[in-house]
Amino acid sequence: MEVILNRLEKEAWVRGSMIVSNEGMVVVERLAGDLDRDAVAALAGDLVTEVAGGLKEAGHEPFKRIVLSATTGDLVVVDCGTVYLVVITAVGSEAFYIEIDSAAQQLKRLAPSTTMRGM
């Protein structure tokens, strides 16, 4: 998992990334100095819980990806089975998603889907 984050870290547009378990625990992270590890984890956890809960309540399938775009960049959360990949980018562009999706695919192979839909 660390290798995947290390690879992402090399991208100029990545400010940080982390892998969060479906219980909201940070498994591993690579964050730039100005990013608060706990704040990012809390934000990602909150987003995942509320979005997943809301979708379930509305009778929808679970989400695959969340992108929160803000003035200073994007926060991207991708469902990778038993874990979530969280990436903070410097500037928003859907072109980056290819790299993020590639990392997510690798993570999915490492952490195949189990029973994580009860949020």
Place this chain on the structure above:
Amino acid sequence: MNFLKKLFGRGRKAHTSEDAPQLARELEATVAEAERLVAAGRFEEATQIAETGLKRFPTAVRLRAVIQYVRRVGANKRLAQLKKTIDDRKDERAYRELIAMHIDLGNRDQALEVAQRFIGEFPDSAEAHIDVAEVYLARYFAELFARDARAAVESLTRALELDERALRARVLMGLLYWSIGAPHHAGNDIAEVLRLDPANARLQEFRDQVLPKGRTEAEEDIEVLLDGAEDRQELPNDPSAYPGGRRFVAERQGGALSPKLFAAAAAGIGRRLRIEQLAAIGGGGRPLAVAGEKKEEFVRLACRIDATARRAGRHMNFGTMRRLMVEGKFGRLVLVPAGNCTVAARAPRSVTTERIAEGLEMVVTASRADGSAEEE
């Protein structure tokens, strides 16, 4: 018959139901032509078509949306000119016009970006610090996050350090204090302005007639008042009652979204962009309007996600939210803040996030059309 009235406007020659198919086709063709011209970048012709069409179909939401879209594009040209000017040389006037335009267009983040650059180039200019404060105030009155008000006070204080006679700084300080329910604080700033500018009739009238009637707290603890307004998502006093305050609250007060127009715009624009569900959520998570299938479920989902996104914006130093996109087998769900509300839409995954966001912008623009359209 109501449908005909809505489609063809009031006070015009009554149409019979036999006319309807022909006129509907005519309207559709006019809209299609106007939108085709917009897509081709032929804005002037698109406006002409839309204006002519509106004479015949006065409440046609999609034609109105075309005109408003073109106006925005026109403003963008001026913005580009000003941006080029400040890139080429240090020009205080260009900076100020650019910031004011961004504020008026509701581009608060861009306004802040320019204002901060303005300060970088003119660090000792009280006016630059006041412009930054204006941007924070515009954002504060739109979103009511206390941190923006605090930032505005900080910038105004700095401006007054640089120039203690900076009247605009005191006027703005008074505006903020009045709005959050601290008329005593506001009164002090107003008194100082009137001492330096005794002929200011509007401020005098405000001090004598409006200020004493404002809601106030026994103790004017600014921090407590700011937190209270943020929690309630409501200001005790109407900022537009303050001289010059209307400019900052136009989006919140005058930009009320009409549920009727929203439904009409959602039907037209939504169908064209294949948006299946749309909702508008007001401050405090109150549903304002909803369109499409399974309205209740969708509005509940949108409200829940909106609340999360707002919390995220408040607690995370990540800048202001521009939009939130959720993707899954259900399609794409996009939420976009739009001044005093958030709008949400769901569309198939084949529709890009940009396209959905653009559709939402058009629906909101059309839903905030002027009063004549509200008469339907």
